[in-house]
Amino acid sequence: MSLLDYFRISKVGTASLAKERLQILVAHERTSKHQPSYLPQLQKELLEVIQKYVKVSQDAISVTFEQDEHQETLELNIVLPDNQAKNT
Template identity: 50%
Template sequence: MSLLDYFKSSKKPQTAVTAKERLQIIVAHQRTERGMPDYFPQMKQEIIDVIRKYVTISEEQVSVQLDQNDDNLSVLELNVTLPEKN
């Protein structure tokens, strides 16, 4: 029985580690969106839709960030990974 317990116990910590990493990613993502304006998700989707009129891309290939500082200055950063020409 101790051999079976060995295999059984080794899988649970790996699952816990994976779950913890996923939760950390979700929390970090929500923290970045916390200070965003209400219109930001819709604006991001519209930017992706416009790019898709010209190039076939997935949402993972587009990164949109809004940085705001204390001087009432906002910077919209857009990074798009374009597919290679064939």
Template identity: 40%
Template sequence: MTIFDFFRPTRSAPVARDRLQILLQHERVSAGASDLIAVLREEILEVISRHVEIPAEKVQVKMQRDEAISTLEVEIELPNPIRRRAA
């Protein structure tokens, strides 16, 4: 690369291709997150159900992503009194 390369006009096709690749990667990550949350929710529900009777709608799993950190929030509403599952 020389100093004269900075003064040449850039073609729009390579720039558009790069932008499309970034957009596709972002969509893949976003789509994969919802699948991951569904799998995590089912696995958490399965583990809890081994010990406590709990309806499926009482387990909520949420994921938030920022640039620096991702947060996984699991909210489980337990019955009062807790009814243990028969072994």
């Protein structure tokens, strides 16, 4: 299953809510743990870029960061305001 398939499946579950959503995932597969993570800083910059395109309040953004031996994942879920679609 490709990652795009995953989005297609997850879409079915949320379509009935009729909310505009923006979901961003960053996965960093690492071969070494001996380097600092830049994902927390990257997260801030990604949000700054996104806010150029969509006006979202901080409480509409949920962030999940997970880390294990081989991989770090950062997941940003943003619920867009209802009037976003009409005004842009």
